[in-house]
Amino acid sequence: MSGIEIFQTWLVAFFTLALFSFLYKDNPVYKLAEHIFAGLTTGYQVGLIWDTVVLQKLWDPMIYDGKWWLFVPGILGIMMFSRFTSKYSWLSRIPLAFVMGTTGGIFLTTQLHGLVLPAMKSTMLPLGGGGGFAAALLAVVVVVGVISTLIYFYFSKEHTGALGVTAKIGIWFIMISFGAHFGYTVMGRVSLLIGRMQFLINDWIGSF
Amino acid sequence: MKTTAPVVIAFLGGFIMVVSFFFNEETTFVGGLSQELLNWMIIIGGFTLLLGVVSITRVNWAAVSNKKEGWIYKIFTLLSILVMSIPSVLPNSWSPLLGRDVGSIYDWLFNYLQAPMMATMFATLAFYIASAAYRAFRARNAEATLLLITATLVMLWRVPMGESFLNLFPGDIPYFLNTYIMNGANLAVQRGIIIGAALGAASMSLRIILGIERTYMGRG
Amino acid sequence: MGFWERIEQFDHRWIYLLVGLAVIIPFIFPASFPVSITPEAQSLYDTVEALPDSSVVMLVFDYYPSTMAETEPMAIAAARHFFSKDCRVITLSNIPLGGPSMAETVTRRIANEYGKKYGTDFVNLGYKYGYVSVLKGMGQSIEDIFPTDNSGTPLSQLPLMDSVKNYDDVKFIFEVADNATADYWISIVNAGYGVPMGVGMTAVMAPKFYSFFGSKQIVGLLGGMKGAAEYEILIGHKDAAFRGMDVQSLVHLLIIGFVVLGNIGFFVSRKHRRRIGK
Numbered sequence: 001m002s003g004i005e006i007f008q009t010w011l012v013a014f015f016t017l018a019l020f021s022f023l024y025k026d027n028p029v030y031k032l033a034e035h036i037f038a039g040l041t042t043g044y045q046v047g048l049i050w051d052t053v054v055l056q057k058l059w060d061p062m063i064y065d066g067k068w069w070l071f072v073p074g075i076l077g078i079m080m081f082s083r084f085t086s087k088y089s090w091l092s093r094i095p096l097a098f099v100m101g102t103t104g105g106i107f108l109t110t111q112l113h114g115l116v117l118p119a120m121k122s123t124m125l126p127l128g129g130g131g132g133f134a135a136a137l138l139a140v141v142v143v144v145g146v147i148s149t150l151i152y153f154y155f156s157k158e159h160t161g162a163l164g165v166t167a168k169i170g171i172w173f174i175m176i177s178f179g180a181h182f183g184y185t186v187m188g189r190v191s192l193l194i195g196r197m198q199f200l201i202n203d204w205i206g207s208f
Numbered sequence: 209m210k211t212t213a214p215v216v217i218a219f220l221g222g223f224i225m226v227v228s229f230f231f232n233e234e235t236t237f238v239g240g241l242s243q244e245l246l247n248w249m250i251i252i253g254g255f256t257l258l259l260g261v262v263s264i265t266r267v268n269w270a271a272v273s274n275k276k277e278g279w280i281y282k283i284f285t286l287l288s289i290l291v292m293s294i295p296s297v298l299p300n301s302w303s304p305l306l307g308r309d310v311g312s313i314y315d316w317l318f319n320y321l322q323a324p325m326m327a328t329m330f331a332t333l334a335f336y337i338a339s340a341a342y343r344a345f346r347a348r349n350a351e352a353t354l355l356l357i358t359a360t361l362v363m364l365w366r367v368p369m370g371e372s373f374l375n376l377f378p379g380d381i382p383y384f385l386n387t388y389i390m391n392g393a394n395l396a397v398q399r400g401i402i403i404g405a406a407l408g409a410a411s412m413s414l415r416i417i418l419g420i421e422r423t424y425m426g427r428g
Numbered sequence: 429m430g431f432w433e434r435i436e437q438f439d440h441r442w443i444y445l446l447v448g449l450a451v452i453i454p455f456i457f458p459a460s461f462p463v464s465i466t467p468e469a470q471s472l473y474d475t476v477e478a479l480p481d482s483s484v485v486m487l488v489f490d491y492y493p494s495t496m497a498e499t500e501p502m503a504i505a506a507a508r509h510f511f512s513k514d515c516r517v518i519t520l521s522n523i524p525l526g527g528p529s530m531a532e533t534v535t536r537r538i539a540n541e542y543g544k545k546y547g548t549d550f551v552n553l554g555y556k557y558g559y560v561s562v563l564k565g566m567g568q569s570i571e572d573i574f575p576t577d578n579s580g581t582p583l584s585q586l587p588l589m590d591s592v593k594n595y596d597d598v599k600f601i602f603e604v605a606d607n608a609t610a611d612y613w614i615s616i617v618n619a620g621y622g623v624p625m626g627v628g629m630t631a632v633m634a635p636k637f638y639s640f641f642g643s644k645q646i647v648g649l650l651g652g653m654k655g656a657a658e659y660e661i662l663i664g665h666k667d668a669a670f671r672g673m674d675v676q677s678l679v680h681l682l683i684i685g686f687v688v689l690g691n692i693g694f695f696v697s698r699k700h701r702r703r704i705g706k
Contacts, residue, residue, distance in 0.1 A: 048524060053556065110620065111615060113615075113620070114615025118619065119639065184635055187676060190676055191495075191497045193451055194676070195498075
């Protein structure tokens, strides 16, 4: 390991341990690391947006490719900063409305076409049969699960009678799914800890 | 003007995107227009991220200026913002340390400070989830018991030692878990949630395009 | 205070200590239990394996540094699989925090292992703000959305991009993600342009994606570190995720032990409280 590599490893180890120290109790070293982290995270966005958006998408096409009309989104973007003034803050609504409206236009079609229809299709089609008893049983489980879950989240009518029974079945399905979710979540969180331990044990302690 | 202009702009933007969905994007005028609007969205969106940066800087600067509680730490936040951002916006033709390329200050700070610190922050969740499992995961009623049993079985199934343990029992429990729990009950619930959320997103989009939903404009 | 009541209320830092020990012990005494392959991972591997050599593929780094431990092994394994098949790889990211940097670091490292050349065999498009517009816009023209690569080189100067205009020229998309961007890859790109997709998700997100696997909107799914370990085994290159599975085993068993212990304490205390009439 070269000198710079050792320095880098120790630096990472220091901040890793500093952040882990919060598990024992809050302390000044943790606070220092936390604030440096917040600053670096904020600063990262500046270089990224400056380069990938302001230069590559706005300045260069406008100046070198003759796309002069891009001054419009440029001005709309600058209008966002009017939020810092009380008198002109309403100006920021215009670029915001543009983003919300345009995104809404994309969502209106793609959410239905890309999510709702394929989900409904793949729920209903297996009921047509084929694949034997196990596949048929699974198809029924899925149909009952989808419908009862949708009904459980339907709050416009009181859950009584047949609706109540279906919602009750829905909550049982939901509990099974959330249980599976919890099992997966444990794995996810432990994975993150493993990543840091792999660094501390293999890279840092390994460098001694 | 303060309300009408945004509503009209939202309608026009949304209308063009909806119409373009039904036309060939590459050969029609509306396809070209929608592509231009997408590029505008990228530019405007970029400025919103910078708005966030300015906002965080202002808040921290005010705390330092007024010597509010913890102001000394906020000096480090401000310094970190400067150290990360200033070299990254300068052209790397001046020096390989500038800009965002591999070998730059920006890249070094990301690899050796920001990324490991963010990973560590989230790694602490492993401790909290263990504590939560111990303190809050109780079989108080039938539903909670079902959740608990499923979670335990899935936790066992997803790790090699646990799967080997499950295989000691008769019947193919891992196959059952994958087929009837993950690809059965779980799939059904997730699909129900996806359908519900997507219908909600689509209807909210329609409300925004038609100017019925205006809460994104804030007050005033 | 009885034994079980005391057990119920002991300092949470003891739990943290036990978790810490459970993570460290397998590093010292590795056990190496067999890792089974799920149909979801097998299907993903088979689909990539069946791609014609030299196909243009996309490898998407839609994860934050926070989840690197479980997502990066997936990205590394996918890059190894693609390069071993001489696929031409386009990487990009929709994450404003670290995505483009991680794509650059990982892809260059793995490309070196296989002697691949930047510009000809792989290209990193980097990042552009707003995944909805980026994903939709690339359907018409990738160059229009990404005029340059991550380092600022115009796409017209990169030979790989000569034959790639939009999704029509991309044979497969491998999305590695820890957030909802994967939903939009499915609803906008797969549904709208028909490009086959496989996803590697963090364990927290994975259960949701069984629905997309069931509806055949994705051809395969890697769920968390276990999914990454499965893919490492399938490509014949065991790495960080596979090594991490021993630790997973022990910590999972410890947490199950906590759940059991916590519940015994709960029931015994409840019985005791009922007996004394509280």
